[in-house]
Ligand SMILES: *[C@@H]1O[C@H](CO)[C@@H](O)[C@H](O)[C@H]1NC(C)=O
Ligand SMILES: *[C@@H]1O[C@H](CO)[C@@H](O)[C@H](O)[C@H]1NC(C)=O
Ligand SMILES: *[C@@H]1O[C@H](CO)[C@@H](O)[C@H](O)[C@H]1NC(C)=O
Ligand SMILES: *[C@@H]1O[C@H](CO)[C@@H](O)[C@H](O)[C@H]1NC(C)=O
Ligand SMILES: *[C@@H]1O[C@H](CO)[C@@H](O)[C@H](O)[C@H]1NC(C)=O
Ligand SMILES: *[C@@H]1O[C@H](CO)[C@@H](O)[C@H](O)[C@H]1NC(C)=O
Ligand SMILES: *[C@@H]1O[C@H](CO)[C@@H](O)[C@H](O)[C@H]1NC(C)=O
């Protein structure tokens with residue numbers, strides 16, 4: 001792996017290490033004495049390793065750019081201001097369950113393999129976008145039946161709709177109800193890291209945000225699905241960034257003829273009320289991190305395999321540590337909800353995330369967080385050349401004529417009701433706004449909660465019935 005990649009990764013590790021050191025309340029392990037002291041030692045050793053990396057990175061950055069110095073010192077003070085109070089402590093039983101989960105072969109299977117393992121038909125398709133990206137669509141076919149396209153969130157892939165397992169995963173439930181199910185993979189993720197002429201090693205390949213996913217990837221995937229199935233429209237299901245890109249597409253392109261309804265799981269457009277401390281920090285430094293990353297030539301953020309290796313080596317080298325650290329890290333992004341976490345299944349979930357995106361993609365969110373708007377990428381002084389205006393143009397969501405259902409959770413730190421209100425007020429054709437009836441439902445729960453079927457997907461299936469054309 002390149003040094004550049006390592007540096008960005010180390011920044012992430014530093015954030016984790018700082019979280020561990022500063023917000024000590026994150027890790028309150030109560031265990032039987034023998035195991036407890038052993039684990040505590042493990043934890044301390046690895047945490048001191050984190051500190052070492054942290055100081056190395058600081059030195060490295062100081063050598064080169066003062067931005068780096070600013071980032072590392074300010075990160076620490078910022079993180080201190082976001083004290084986090086977890087609602088649960090990992091028990092010995094959790095560690096045992098987590099260890100059991102590690103032996104599940106699903107940890108290592110890709111989407112195609114998982115789908116066929118659970119006895120569903122599966123096909124892989126390649127779609128070329130009009131700007132040359134080669135995307136993988138995964139289909140669970142039901143020939144002649146109404147088509148539904150599911151699009152994943154940032155740093156995720158088709159995998160994440162199915163890793164909750166065969167009983168609850170939405171694609172399986174949809175297939176059982178008779179839908180022709182298509183799972184998208186947007187540019188840059190592990191299944192769509194290809195282009196007709198650009199190499200993923202080039203900066204040009206990673207020069208995109210969810211704006212481009214909305215303007216190029218979605219129309220291409222939809223057109224491909226419609227022309228392959230011979231249908232004139234489909235139902236669209238988006239999660240998180242999968243909703244952002246949809247709102248971009250239908251603000252800019254007329255799409256009511258090709259979409260019968262849009263189901264928005266944890267919608268994200270306006271994004272300034274986020275509660276995730278980790279993301280607030282990233283947002284505060286998003287322009288600096290982007291500058292830094294282009295200076296050192298890093299354009300890809302959290303790619304699939306190297307991240308897993310690094311995480312496994314540095315933080316999650318033993319199962320207990322992984323269960324605590326990775327879960328706390330995830331919760332620090334999504335909101336805490338231990339009760340809906342299936343500890344046995346965590347290794348399967350962690351085995352499939354993250355899946356890579358561009359640094360610019362993340363920065364586009366960061367800019368919108370800071371500006372409290374839903375608008376195009378901010379190129380600073382180049383805006384005038386690119387857009388003809390000093391400020392980036394806003395997306396006009398009143399153009400979105402498609403019927404939309406919005407699903408949100410009260411304890412979602414990323415898709416927050418105070419931001420969703422902008423969608424409720426602006427979208428012209430909302431069918432319903434559905435609060436998941438569970439107080440602690442967080443951002444990750446939309447994919448992975450133990451009770452996601454009864455709390456959420458059953459309602460989605462009911463809505464789908466009304467808008468799909470089985471006739
Ligand atoms: C961290 O660095 C210190 C001093 O440089 C060293 O003594 C210690 O062994 C290092 N810890 C780890 C876990 O590498
Ligand atoms: C930091 O600066 C040194 C000396 O100029 C250079 O050799 C090194 O490659 C730089 N590191 C990065 C990450 O840019
Ligand atoms: C670093 O932070 C200081 C104080 O906030 C600021 O004046 C300075 O411009 C920053 N430097 C860079 C390179 O961003
Ligand atoms: C999953 O792995 C199998 C076996 O290596 C491979 O044939 C298939 O193309 C992979 N699927 C995807 C979507 O990459
Ligand atoms: C990325 O795209 C922007 C806007 O089109 C352009 O100004 C910039 O030069 C591009 N950068 C790279 C590295 O391709
Ligand atoms: C839609 O798909 C058809 C058939 O694959 C293709 O001929 C056409 O160019 C595509 N249109 C767009 C806008 O991508
Ligand atoms: C979707 O397609 C079906 C079958 O062609 C058609 O009956 C229905 O009116 C279309 N719905 C929309 C919203 O265009």
Ligand SMILES: *[C@@H]1O[C@H](CO)[C@@H](O)[C@H](O)[C@H]1NC(C)=O
Nearest residue numbers: 101104165342344345348450
């Ligand atoms: C938890 O995950 C395991 C294996 O991944 C699965 O067998 C079990 O049914 C799941 N439990 C719930 C409540 O979803």
Ligand SMILES: *[C@@H]1O[C@H](CO)[C@@H](O)[C@H](O)[C@H]1NC(C)=O
Nearest residue numbers: 394395396397398399400428
């Ligand atoms: C947004 O689009 C609507 C029509 O869909 C138009 O009436 C309105 O003027 C547009 N608003 C802006 C700010 O462009």
Ligand SMILES: CC(=O)N[C@H]1CO[C@H](CO)[C@@H](O)[C@@H]1O
Nearest residue numbers: 042045046049313314315317
């Ligand atoms: C990356 C790393 O050094 N992880 C270590 C965490 O602590 C355990 C126990 O000492 C080691 O086995 C791991 O190698």
